[in-house]
Amino acid sequence: MISFFKNIKRNIFYFLFFLSIFPFFGFLSRENVVENQRAEMFNSDLSRINTMNKAISYTDSIYSAHNIGAFDTLKYVKIVTKFTKERFYHGLSRYSIFDNWIAYLSGKILWSHMSAIVNPEDILKHSEGLCSQQTIVFMEMLMRKGIKVRSVGLGYKEGPGHFLSEVYCNGSWHLYDVSLEPNWKKIAFHHESMEYYLSHKDSLYVTYQETMPKNIFDKLITNVKYGKANDFPAKKMLLFHQITYVITYLIPLFFLALIIISYRYPKKNNTSLYSKSPEYLEKVSESVEQST
16 A cells, blocks of 8 residues: 555556546447438448458449440449449448547547547448448549539538538539439439529529428528538548547557556655654654764
8 A cells, every 4th residue: 555655646647547548448349330311322241341452442343344435424323323323321430439530539528529520431330320431431422533522512511501512523513413303304304403403503502402391491491601622621620630639649659658667667756854853853862962
């Protein structure tokens, strides 16, 4: 017990070190479990496609099997659209305490979306995705194929809000929604630009009438924001996740360094006369008097 209190600072370093490395052992029990299969186009068999390279290889193989000759952008976009709709069901994929504990706690304490995944590689490790997360994967796949895309944000941060994208082809933009899965077959002019549909609002709502009320739709399209072409739509959040991920590795190294320093440079015993107890000083004083 005495040795414990003598080394209390070192013991604190040990505790903080083991606490900081605890999340790294989460992979021993973590599994990618499909929690909910909603009435969407979700296909659980596609969960095996869990990286961007696998996703692009999959869509490339489908395109190559049915197309020969010059690359047809719209046909390829159609394949990627179908893949994204089938790959995810609607839900929020977020970092767990084992993936990035700083982002996880930030999402619990500060703002829930601070733990929401925006890295397309990490999104593909999950089966669920919000409209923004599914669209990020969709856009990333097309950008890696050299296809020009941009994000389209609808609504407001406080809600309601929605996230979709446009693909540039044949001299114009074409609207795609891989999350709410609008029924384009109900209208004659499908996948036109958002600008076109803003002047034909009723025709666009027909494609969404099975998935949202009219009053929500009307509020969404009162505020439309376009992203820059081929620009990642969540750069600040991606940077936050990258920095905090690195910090989760630096913190254990920091405490380990403190532990090593505490062994290599232990606190020296202060043997000066002034550091002694009053009882000791009194005995020394008596001894001096007797000797004189």
